Amino acid sequence: MSVYVFTGPTISPAEAARHLPAIYIPPAAEGDVYRVAQKSPQAIGLIDGYFQSIASVRHKEILWAMSRGIHVFGSASMGALRASELSAFGMEGAGEIFHSYRDGTLEDDDEVAIAHGPPETGFLAASEAMVNIRQTLRAAEVAGVISLELRDTLEKIGKDLFYPDRSYPAILRVASERGLPEAELALWRKWLPQGRVDQKRKDAIAMLGLIRERMEHGLEPKIVSFSFQYTSMWEATRQQAGELCLEA
DSSP: OOEEEEOSSSSOHHHHHTTOOOEEEOOBOTTHHHHHHTTOOSEEEEOOBOOSSSOOOOHHHHHHHHHTTOEEEEETTHHHHHHHHHGGGTOEEESHHHHHHHTTSOOOGGGTOOOBOOGGGTSOBOSOOHHHHHHHHHHHHHTTSSOHHHHHHHHHHHHHSOGGGOOHHHHHHHHHHTTOOHHHHHHHHHHHHHHOOOHHHHHHHHHHHHHHHHHHTOOOOOOOSSOOOOOHHHHHHHHHHHHHHHHO
16 A cells, blocks of 8 residues: 555554554645645645745645545645645545535635644644534533533634634633623533534544545546646746755
């Protein structure tokens, strides 16, 4: 099985390997999909990728990989974003977050963005993704822990926070400062440890399962319906990625 998967804070390589035997590599940055595609794997899975401090993986390199017969899958985080943007070209998405971006329920990139630690920490998450917060609040409302009104207010508080600052303690602190019902907040605080929803992890596992299923049924080389266009910008990206590959 020749599969490469980019992951980091969403799901650890050790846990991911229990769902799909693959080569697990750190979150994708610009040029990384191109470099992996040069190894001619059968499939590439994109879960995590860089957003702000490092240039993000380009759409063009994913299109190039698919034009070379490589299946590219995405979910959970950067993978869900790119899969929703490139689904018409054949990139395959998995999970609720991907579907929400594809149908327009979600639009903002910051919904999946988080702050995380360096590689030596295993890319330990330092904030909570807004998509997880939304699902957690929904579950709490369905369970009768909080009212629909409070759920809507807490969602807005979370969304208004800058993505590296998003966390359940931060939301609870702001809610208390605004004088929201302490009894409901106390119930939610008590419920959180066992009730919080990690939608990004769920979606990552869904994608790994999809790749495993496709591989078990025999994955023929990808056939695309588009003609890849070689441009000067693509050539500059390719050359830069190649230079980094030689330096690595």
